[in-house]
Amino acid sequence: MQKDMKKYTFYQIYLRSFQDTNGDGYGDLEGVIKRLPYLAKLGIDFIWLSPFYKSHQYDNGYDVDDYKSIDPLFGNFEIFDRLVSESKKLNIQIMLDMVFNHSSTHHKWFQKALDGDKKYQDYYIFKDNEGKVPTNWVSKFGGSAWKYVEKLDKYYLHLFHENQADLNWENPEVRKEFVDILKFWKAKGVTGFRFDVINLISKPTVYEDDFLGDGRRFYTDGPKVLEYMHMLHEEAGLDDCVTVGELSSTTIENSAKYTNLNNEAFDMGFNFHHLKVDYKDGNKWSIGQMNFKKFYELLNEWQVGFEKYNGWAAWFMNNHDQPRAISRFGNVKDFHYEVSTAIATLTHGLKGSPYIYQGEEIGMINPDFESIDMYKDYESLNYYKILIEEGMSNEEALYTIKQRSRDNGRLPIRWDDSENGGFTEGNPWILLNPEKNINYNDAVANEKSIFYFYKDLVSIRKSNMSLSHGDYELIHYDDNIYIFNRNYKGDKITILVNLTEEKIILNDDIKEMISDGDVLINNYNDFDFDTVNEYQSMIIKY
Ligand code: TEU
Numbered sequence: 002m003q004k005d006m007k008k009y010t011f012y013q014i015y016l017r018s019f020q021d022t023n024g025d026g027y028g029d030l031e032g033v034i035k036r037l038p039y040l041a042k043l044g045i046d047f048i049w050l051s052p053f054y055k056s057h058q059y060d061n062g063y064d065v066d067d068y069k070s071i072d073p074l075f076g077n078f079e080i081f082d083r084l085v086s087e088s089k090k091l092n093i094q095i096m097l098d099m100v101f102n103h104s105s106t107h108h109k110w111f112q113k114a115l116d117g118d119k120k121y122q123d124y125y126i127f128k129d130n131e132g133k134v135p136t137n138w139v140s141k142f143g144g145s146a147w148k149y150v151e152k153l154d155k156y157y158l159h160l161f162h163e164n165q166a167d168l169n170w171e172n173p174e175v176r177k178e179f180v181d182i183l184k185f186w187k188a189k190g191v192t193g194f195r196f197d198v199i200n201l202i203s204k205p206t207v208y209e210d211d212f213l214g215d216g217r218r219f220y221t222d223g224p225k226v227l228e229y230m231h232m233l234h235e236e237a238g239l240d241d242c243v244t245v246g247e248l249s250s251t252t253i254e255n256s257a258k259y260t261n262l263n264n265e266a267f268d269m270g271f272n273f274h275h276l277k278v279d280y281k282d283g284n285k286w287s288i289g290q291m292n293f294k295k296f297y298e299l300l301n302e303w304q305v306g307f308e309k310y311n312g313w314a315a316w317f318m319n320n321h322d323q324p325r326a327i328s329r330f331g332n333v334k335d336f337h338y339e340v341s342t343a344i345a346t347l348t349h350g351l352k353g354s355p356y357i358y359q360g361e362e363i364g365m366i367n368p369d370f371e372s373i374d375m376y377k378d379y380e381s382l383n384y385y386k387i388l389i390e391e392g393m394s395n396e397e398a399l400y401t402i403k404q405r406s407r408d409n410g411r412l413p414i415r416w417d418d419s420e421n422g423g424f425t426e427g428n429p430w431i432l433l434n435p436e437k438n439i440n441y442n443d444a445v446a447n448e449k450s451i452f453y454f455y456k457d458l459v460s461i462r463k464s465n466m467s468l469s470h471g472d473y474e475l476i477h478y479d480d481n482i483y484i485f486n487r488n489y490k491g492d493k494i495t496i497l498v499n500l501t502e503e504k505i506i507l508n509d510d511i512k513e514m515i516s517d518g519d520v521l522i523n524n525y526n527d528f529d530f531d532t533v534n535e536y537q538s539m540i541i542k543y
């Protein structure tokens with residue numbers, strides 16, 4: 002683990018939507034170099050870059066054709082080397098996205114498997130055709146998780162898109178390939194790695210139907226996940242890197258086990274339970290009501306659990322797979338600044354490492370797309386069809402996609418208030434949000450903008466060990482507010498957030514507790530230590 006890991010703030014760049022510099026409508030690596038001064042101004046320490054390797058782009062690059070390559074769509078090794086050296090001058094480190102659970106079916110390994118090469122067939126999960134699909138498991142993108150290959154008379158497993166074939170991690174050759182890939186990128190100056198759905202890599206020995214669910218209970222948090230994570234850490238020499246695992250549908254115990262520093266596996270993990278509170282009956286495609294008491298209860302449960310099991314979380318409210326949190330959780334129409342800054346205060350106040358997803362620091366919101374033709378994400382387009390097949394009207398299905406689509410978080414950044422926001426001189430690969438007033442130039446020009454609140458949050462966290470290293474102590478949560486302390490060697494900091502559109506009068510005990518504190522940051526001009534305004538958030542130091 003890097004010695005300062007707990008002090009770092011991370012910034013996620015969804016490359017294809019960040020900054021285009023050659024007019025093809027896709028963001029590129031040169032565009033990141035161009036915007037480095039902006040990122041340095043924000044004060045972040047790491048940029049996590051989404052996959053830019055050779056890919057046919059069925060899943061926007063998470064279908065990797067060659068792990069040691071750069072797709073010409075995004076640039077080349079000369080540009081990448083310059084990005085590393087320019088970032089280093091600004092004390093910004095580079096974290097890459099390692100998609101190790103599956104490769105593209107265009108990868109040479111899979112192509113050799115299709116040609117009948119037994120060595121490479123054992124790189125994947127092939128099952129002989131015994132007259133039916135091997136199991137009834139459902140792909141995360143809808144449909145069966147198995148694809149039949151006629152010329153082999155076999156099925157192969159794909160938990161995601163059919164062009165993303167799951168790899169067989171039981172095979173030592175596969176494990177060796179990925180150690181080698183990590184060493185390759187480390188040698189190019191990369192000091193951080195995000196591991197895509199890494200807790201799905203340990204598959205069961207017996208493949209059986211799931212009559213209780215979609216099959217995920219058989220392949221999630223498998224028996225060898227920790228062993229494989231530890232092996233990568235040791236054999237690729239990741240101790241001087243920062244590593245974060247994307248942990249799909251995991252548990253507190255497992256997540257803490259993977260990120261317990263004594264296990265020398267990963268430094269931290271992304272968990273998603275807090276971003277499923279508005280799923281009705283846990284179903285992403287069934288729109289439920291947001292329940293902040295449940296939201297706070299979950300966050301508290303994970304904070305207490307990580308203290309107990311000595312794990313370390315990566316905290317985020319947005320990423321390239323999520324709708325914009327402020328559109329999802331608050332009244333952005335009337336309280337755009339307050340909702341954005343309240344959610345940010347919570348994210349940066351929790352015990353763990355904060356991640357800023359591109360655009361959240363200027364308050365980007367979900368688009369109001371009126372037609373399914375405006376969406377690009379395979380998962381969204383496939384589920385639109387599935388929801389209609391299951392009986393929804395076109396309008397209901399579109400409404401559901403509008404709430405849930407991953408494209409909500411994938412719209413290009415507006416750098417200025419021009420037609421294409423200074424994102425591209427060409428035709429953007431996906432429409433920009435028509436909201437021209439939400440752009441970086443206007444944000445940086447306004448000292449009371451969301452941008453400067455984020456900049457202050459990053460700086461406050463860096464200068465207060467209570468926030469970066471302190472423990473977690475719950476004070477109170479209810480339907481509206483959530484209050485917790487962060488304590489470190491006698492220093493105490495209180496985080497107080499109201500994520501609702503109600504004014505809240507604090508009870509006497511809380512007033513008593515906080516009244517002698519100094520307000521370090523507040524998304525309103527003042528605070529009377531009695532009434533908490535709509536979406537008001539504060540960090541108080543004693
Ligand atoms: O995401 C996996 C993941 O958990 C989400 O994609 C989720 O499963 C999906 O939205 C269904 O609800 C990672 C990447 O972040 C994502 O972009 C990729 O599509 C996916 O893995 C496959 O590589």
Ligand code: CA
Nearest residue numbers: 021023027029
């Ligand atoms: Ca480009």
